[in-house]
Amino acid sequence: MCDALADRFTPLANEGDSLVCRCPPYRENTFALSFFFLIVEFRLRKGGWCRMARRYTCLIVFNLLTIASLGCGAGASDIGPVPDPTPSPTPGPAPVVAISVNPAVVAIGQSANLTWSSANSSACTASGSWIGSQSTSGTQVETLTAAGNATFVLNCTGAGGSSSGTATLLVTPAVGGAGATLPFVEYEAETANTNGTIIGPDTTFGTLASEASGRRAVQLNATGQYVSFTTAHPTNSIVVRSAIPDAPSGGGISATLGLYINNIRTQSLQLTSRYTWVYGGKSNSSDKNPSDGGAHHFYDEVHALIGEIPAGSTIALQRDATDTAEFYVIDLVDFEEVPAPLTQPAGSLSIADFGAAPNDGTDDRAAIQTAISAAQSQGKVLWIPPGIFNIKTNTGPLVTSGVSIRGAGMWYSQIVGPGAHFAVSGNNNQFSDFAVFADIVSRNDNNPYDDGFHGQAGTGSTMQNVWIEHTKVGWWVDAEGVSSTTVATNGLLIHGVRIRDTYADGINFCCGTSNSIVEQSHFRNTGDDALASWSAVSTGVARHPTNTGNTFRFNTVQTNWRARCISFFGGDSNSMHDNLCSDTVDSAGIEIGEEFASYPFTGTTTAQRNTIIRAGATFVAGEKGGFQIVAIDSPISGVVVQDTLIQDSIDAGILFQGPFQISGVTLSNIQDSGAVMQGILVTSNATGSAQISGIVVLSPTGPALENDAGTSWIFMEGAGNYGF
Secondary structure: OOOOOOOOOEEEEEEOOEEEEEOOOOOOEEEEEEEOOEEEEEEEOOOOEEEEEOOOOOEEEEOOEEEEOOOOOOOOOOOOOOOOOOOOOOOOOOOEEEEEEEOOEEEOOOEEEEEEEEEOOOEEEEEEOOOEEEOOOEEEEEEOOOOEEEEEEEEEEEOOEEEEEEEEEEEEOOOOOOOOOOOEEEEEHHHOEEOOEEEOOOOOOOOOHHHOHHHOEEEEOOOOOEEEEEOOOOEEEEEEEEEOOOOOOOOOOEEEEEEEEOOEEEEEEEEEOOOOOEEOOOOOOOEOOHHHOOOEOOOEEEEEEEEEEOOOOEEEEEOOOOOOOOOEEEEEEEEEOOOOOOOOOOOOEEHHHHOOOOOOOOEOHHHHHHHHHHHHHHOOEEEEOOEEEEOOOOOOOEEEEOOEEEEOOOOOEEEEOOOOOEEEEOOOOEEEEEEEEOOOOOOOOOOHHHOOEEOOOOEOOEEEEEEEEOOOOOEEEOOOOOOOOOOOOEOOEEEOOEEEOOOOOOEEEEOOOEOOEEEOOEEEOOOOOOEEEEOEOEOOOOEOOOOEOOEEEOOEEEOOOOOOOEEEEOEEOOEEEOOEEEOOOOOOOEEEEEOOOEOOEEOOEEEEOOEEEOOOOOEOOEOOEEEEEEEOOOOEEEEEEEEEEEEOOOOEEEEEEOOOEEEEEEEEEEEEEOOOOOOEEEOOOOEEEEEEEEEEEEOOOOOOEEEOOHHHEEEEEOOOOEOO
16 A cells, blocks of 8 residues: 555555554644545644555545545554444435437427436436426427427436436428328228238239238138228218239129128129239230230229218128129228219200210210310300210210310219210310210320320310329320420319329320419329320420420329329429329339430429329339439439428439439438438439438438449538438
């Protein structure tokens, strides 16, 4: 001990259990202090000495400086042993605090779970983004209304002192859009009550689950199996999205499925696979030969009015002995309270006045075309009464120009059959409140009149509350023969339409269509882009003007079985916002692209407040992004993408692709989470740059950022980027 303190004490001798040391000649003083729970009184005298018991060690302060010794005697001759002091109470261990927040990143208005616990503590106090006394353990939901880092600090105290823990939550600006406000409620089969087999989730091309909404569905393989839904609101209608097998040689089969309401079979729904089952792999939309393999496009829909059903009722789809398909796959149902039919406008003409009879199975083509011509020449509205009106042959479209055609409602007035197609021209075309259910079973791009509606709509035209199924395209807004000096479609408004089960696009604004809008509409199971603005330079007939000022807003797109939810191909100052895209089977969710011989992008192209879920699958041409900017044919510039939510992309979340230059592109406030591959992918042939800020990449399976272009691509980073 004296050796350890040689700078302070001089060793003299060992005496029993004591070590005698000569103290340096410090000034005589007396101290009393507590150290290691001992109270020691000692006296140091000038030139004195001290004895240190080996079992003790202590600190002494001279002039507030620290020296060591214990057991010093009161004088030079007092060298007896020092008695044990009375110990002080032993304090407990220090508190231990754990605090976490999940998820670690949310958008404004979203919630996160804050969880905390502590040991050895008796009281806790919160500070930072929460305040006040807290229990020593607990959990609570935090909903933040301001962007930035929210810091949650918890300080806990106990007998052993105090300790703190901190959790940080990144709150991003509100992103994404809710899509259309729809009059029906969609129920997923896999979340309903069932004794069938839940299939999926699966994104493998060619599987039944991969084409289902949410990549899951319910398969009924045996008699007595069912899916049962409990209605949360009154309904009087049902739409069932389902799949049944193809015929062995192709062409489809028909089969019934029991509809049960409150445990009573009230109807036999008539299902068919006539409009489904395409073969030949991803790139094929017309092969109906099962021997070619590569089956896809499995789902179709059936709808029915079912009488008034109150909220809280059970509606079931059940396979009984009389339902003979090998299997039934139920993806989802829609329940809707359909309003009463509209009445005929005063002063209008009716197709019934010209011999069209509802529900009689006869061909009404001639009567309807005569009625259209009469309404056009007289400048009157043409009325389609409730009922099914058949056009049994596809010998050409119904020709309309500058006519207003109205029905009693899309659930009531129906034009049905192989010839249910309209060729549109002229100004002031008005279509509202009826359905077009055609009979297209494969894609033939050489026949434009396989579309529900085809042609340019001039100025002042609208389409509202029209339901289109089993066509090639819902409406191809073209401009056949329009030149750069001729006005194409301008100011077309499409509102509240439903386009489903097509072999190509839902709506394509092509060939100079400008200042036109699609809004509050629903698209499901389209065989190409659900919504596209294609500023085509030419279709081989004439040079078109560029598409300018088109807008796609507040639309919902689901389960494209081919291509994208929304695309812009060239054009001037077009925009898309507040759309919801989910479950594309084999391509991107949203694309801004220079391909298909398009005009350059000019002005500012904007995409904002869009939501993209489970999109971006790999197509035959390579990887695709949930959101992608691709310069395949020519350079791209002037693009603004902001406030976008991208979730669970099947390939990359965000993708940039060349080989042409991409510049003047700004991305901000984008949350990209759960990508199966990369969060952000820059392909090897990409060149250019993008300004990015507020880009949050969360939990990709692959790299958060993969730049395969190396120095040919530059990200100019602003504030708020996270995760890469």
